[in-house]
Amino acid sequence: MTRKTKILGYLQQAWLVLVLACAYGGALAGVQISLSPRIAENRRQETYRIIPQLVPGAEQEQTVELSISDRHGNPARVYQTRDAEGQPNGWVVPAKGPGFADDIGLLIGLDPPLNKITGMYVLDQRETPGLGDFIRDADFQRQFRGKAADTPIEAVKADPGEQQITVLSGATVSSSSVCEIVNTALANLREPLLQEWARASAGADPRDEAEAAW
Amino acid sequence: MANGPTASERFLNGILPENPVYRQLLGMCPVLAVTAAMLPALTMAAATAFVLISANGIISLIRGQLRPHLRILVFTLTIATFVTIADRFLAAYLYEMSKVLGPYVPLIIVNCLIISRCEICASKQSVRVAVADAVGMSLGFTLALTSIATVREILGSGSWLGIRVLPEAWPNWGIMVLPPGAFLVLGLLLAAVEWWGQWRAQRMDYAVAPAMRGQQAQATGEGMEEANSWKA
Numbered sequence: 001m002t003r004k005t006k007i008l009g010y011l012q013q014a015w016l017v018l019v020l021a022c023a024y025g026g027a028l029a030g031v032q033i034s035l036s037p038r039i040a041e042n043r044r045q046e047t048y049r050i051i052p053q054l055v056p057g058a059e060q061e062q063t064v065e066l067s068i069s070d071r072h073g074n075p076a077r078v079y080q081t082r083d084a085e086g087q088p089n090g091w092v093v094p095a096k097g098p099g100f101a102d103d104i105g106l107l108i109g110l111d112p113p114l115n116k117i118t119g120m121y122v123l124d125q126r127e128t129p130g131l132g133d134f135i136r137d138a139d140f141q142r143q144f145r146g147k148a149a150d151t152p153i154e155a156v157k158a159d160p161g162e163q164q165i166t167v168l169s170g171a172t173v174s175s176s177s178v179c180e181i182v183n184t185a186l187a188n189l190r191e192p193l194l195q196e197w198a199r200a201s202a203g204a205d206p207r208d209e210a211e212a213a214w
Numbered sequence: 215m216a217n218g219p220t221a222s223e224r225f226l227n228g229i230l231p232e233n234p235v236y237r238q239l240l241g242m243c244p245v246l247a248v249t250a251a252m253l254p255a256l257t258m259a260a261a262t263a264f265v266l267i268s269a270n271g272i273i274s275l276i277r278g279q280l281r282p283h284l285r286i287l288v289f290t291l292t293i294a295t296f297v298t299i300a301d302r303f304l305a306a307y308l309y310e311m312s313k314v315l316g317p318y319v320p321l322i323i324v325n326c327l328i329i330s331r332c333e334i335c336a337s338k339q340s341v342r343v344a345v346a347d348a349v350g351m352s353l354g355f356t357l358a359l360t361s362i363a364t365v366r367e368i369l370g371s372g373s374w375l376g377i378r379v380l381p382e383a384w385p386n387w388g389i390m391v392l393p394p395g396a397f398l399v400l401g402l403l404l405a406a407v408e409w410w411g412q413w414r415a416q417r418m419d420y421a422v423a424p425a426m427r428g429q430q431a432q433a434t435g436e437g438m439e440e441a442n443s444w445k446a
Contacts, residue, residue, distance in 0.1 A: 042309040
């Protein structure tokens with residue numbers, strides 16, 4: 001049998017699978033393009049709803065969205081939170097990274113000079129139901145509150161120290177993944193956020209800049 | 215192959231006589247996981263129905279081109295596509311509910327109910343029959359999910375579809391919203407359906423038997439033989 005007839009034989013067998021795969025791929029791309037703005041908007045609204053819990057005293061309406069670059073030059077979106085008087089009082093940083101099953105999306109609340117983590121929230125997760133999805137528990141997320149933002153956080157099985165959190169039994173990988181995502185995000189965004197904060201303290205209002213850019 | 219049941223027979227079969235949950239014990243994962251309350255159960259039932267009807271329709275349309283050794287691949291490909299569409303749709307229009315259902319929506323892909331209908335019915339029957347079959351099965355699945363969710367939500371939270379139905383003094387049975395409650399309710403309802411089915415079969419026997427006896431009394435030896443062979 002020549003190579004040509006062999007290939008033709010394969011095509012004769014598999015053409016339906018190939019055609020369907022292309023058609024379905026196209027259909028899914030269409031669905032993704034038409035629905036993703038709505039899904040992103042839903043996520044953004046949830047983020048805004050959660051902001052007051054992540055940064056004490058933050059006002060939902062006063063929050064400013066900033067587009068910055070992390071230390072590797074990748075674009076990142078962060079939220080600068082403000083109190084009722086419009087004074088910047090913290091940051092909310094979206095972070096994403098691999099979990100046990102799929103990417104886990106987090107929101108991290110920080111004080112303005114990046115000394116402490118003021119809150120952590122799991123925005124998006126597909127961990128194993130009944131085990132890994134315990135990372136959604138408020139008790140687990142509360143452990144991150146008050147941790148120093150300049151040293152990596154460690155996940156331990158028991159007796160957590162100053163900069164450590166207790167992993168949930170049955171959710172070791174998921175808990176450690178959350179720590180890893182927080183550490184990576186803070187390491188990547190520390191310098192740019194501090195620069196942004198220094199600029200804000202010097203009197204430049206990022207909101208004016210945003211308007212100027214328009 | 216014989217023609218088998220007609221479209222309307224298949225439609226009715228799916229609802230009770232061949233109920234996917236109570237008679238075939240298929241799709242146990244969503245049955246146990248999302249029935250703590252009515253709303254997630256209904257959403258899951260609707261998503262499953264969408265996938266089942268679409269997949270059955272498409273598979274039936276292309277049934278003439280299916281290669282036997284590649285058919286499972288085509289089934290899975292089709293089902294996965296519609297599950298992804300359902301998942302994105304929920305995330306866009308029912309965001310809160312999609313967070314409640316979490317990974318169970320993508321898990322519809324592995325619901326054996328859908329692939330079994332593709333294999334048993336859609337790959338061999340016309341589109342009309344396949345869609346009727348899918349709609350019947352979806353209704354049967356919805357009936358099963360909602361019956362379990364009704365018991366669990368009323369006893370576990372004192373409400374139904376989020377509306378308070380039991381007095382405030384009702385002590386919510388915590389176990390009902392937890393996984394053990396799902397197993398308990400499923401087991402009890404399964405037993406009840408089985409018991410009802412047997413009771414009905416017995417009553418049918420009694421109703422049919424006298425007539426049969428009358429026929430047999432009249433029948434000759436040849437007739438008896440015929441009746442027996444028909445019974446076998």
